[in-house]
Amino acid sequence: MSFANKVVLITGASSGIGATTAISFAKEGANVVIVGRNEVKLQQVADECAATGKEYLSIKADITKDEDAKKVINDTVEKFGQIDVVINNAGMIGFANILSDNVLSVYDTVMNLNVRAQVHMTHLAAPHLIKTKGNIINISSIAGKVTFKEPMICYAISKAAVDHFTRNVARELAPHGVRVNSISPGPVRTDILSNAGVPKTMDEINYEIPLGRISDPNEIADLILFLASDKAKAITGSDYVTDNGSLLR
Template identity: 55%
Template sequence: MSFSNKIVLVTGASSGIGAATAQLFAKEGAHVVMVGRNESKLRNVAEQCARGGHAPLVVRADVGNDDDVKRIVDETINKYRKIDVLVNNAGLSLTGSILKGDILESYDKTMAVNLRAVVHLTTLVAPHLVKTKGSIVNISSIAGKMTSPVLSLAYCTSKAGLDHFTRGAALELASLGVRVNSISPGPVRTDILENSGLSNISWEFLGSRVALKRYSEPEEIGEMILYLASDKAKGITGSDFVCDNGGLLKA
């Protein structure tokens, strides 16, 4: 799958799935735009990308900030003049519950990044994708398809909303030649547990709870992202690809 001279914008690219995806696209010849909040982590991933391909454009930004979202697109277009692929990967998970009274705070912050930012970035990037007949890949989760643990209600709700937005965006943009798909991973070894204050939970434990008794590595999801963004998937739009090691089978 060659992405030579393609411009690929990846959010949440400082670690995990986003970092692996950026490196895979770079290896396939793409010019990658890496977006994230942690500049040192972004620089480390950028060095890895440069070793295997073109040096990426690094944009330190918070997708939950409207001005930052606009700046991401402006910097990309100013440098490359086009966008071929958008990977909406940035996400977060904050705990909160109805009875504890803190659900609104976690809901507002989670939805701002996991859903509203995707809608905003898609809106700004879509006109450029129409010109290149490009594609969008959204990173959802099986959490949006199952009854959520109490403290994860905001996260699961955001991913359920993302699934529906993916289908609606795919329908609206299809006539203009732009494809929109999503991927719903199960447990993937990233830093989301530490970032969510759940470092007491191990990936081994999460892997033991799915049918295949394993967790995925970020590269596994990255490879699927590349496939959906490539011409090999030119007939696929509005679809959600579950890559969960059989997690939904035991839900």
């Protein structure tokens, strides 16, 4: 899959799925725009993208802030003149249940990044994607399709919202030649748990996974590249589950 001369914008690109995806796109010839809040980690990803010989743009930004989101789009278009692919990957986990005193504050924080920022980035990028007949991939989760005994209600709601947001935007932008899809991973080896203050890795949590394994970020990146490519030119409004059978529980 060649992405030569394509401009790919990835949020949450400083680590995990976003970082691996950025490096994979660069290796396939894309000019990548990596967006994140952790400047040190972002620089490490930028160095790997630069090693491919392709141009890149690294933007330290908090996309929950409207001005930062606008800056990301403006800086991208100023440098490259176009946007071909947007990967809405930035996200977080917050812990609360409906009886928790902090449920509303957790809800607001999680929804602000996982949903509102994704809606805003899509709104800002869409006019540029219409020009290039580009596409969008939203990173959702199987959490939007199951219930939890753990205090995960806010995260689950946010990912269910991402799923339906994807379908609605796909229908709206289809007449313009823009495809919109989502990917719903199960457990993946990233730093999402440590970012949420959980002192365990994915491998240390007792998930019931039929295939008996946890995915690495490169597996999700491979699927992202497929959906962004011309090999998936007939696919829009779809949600791809990659969870080692977790939803079979």
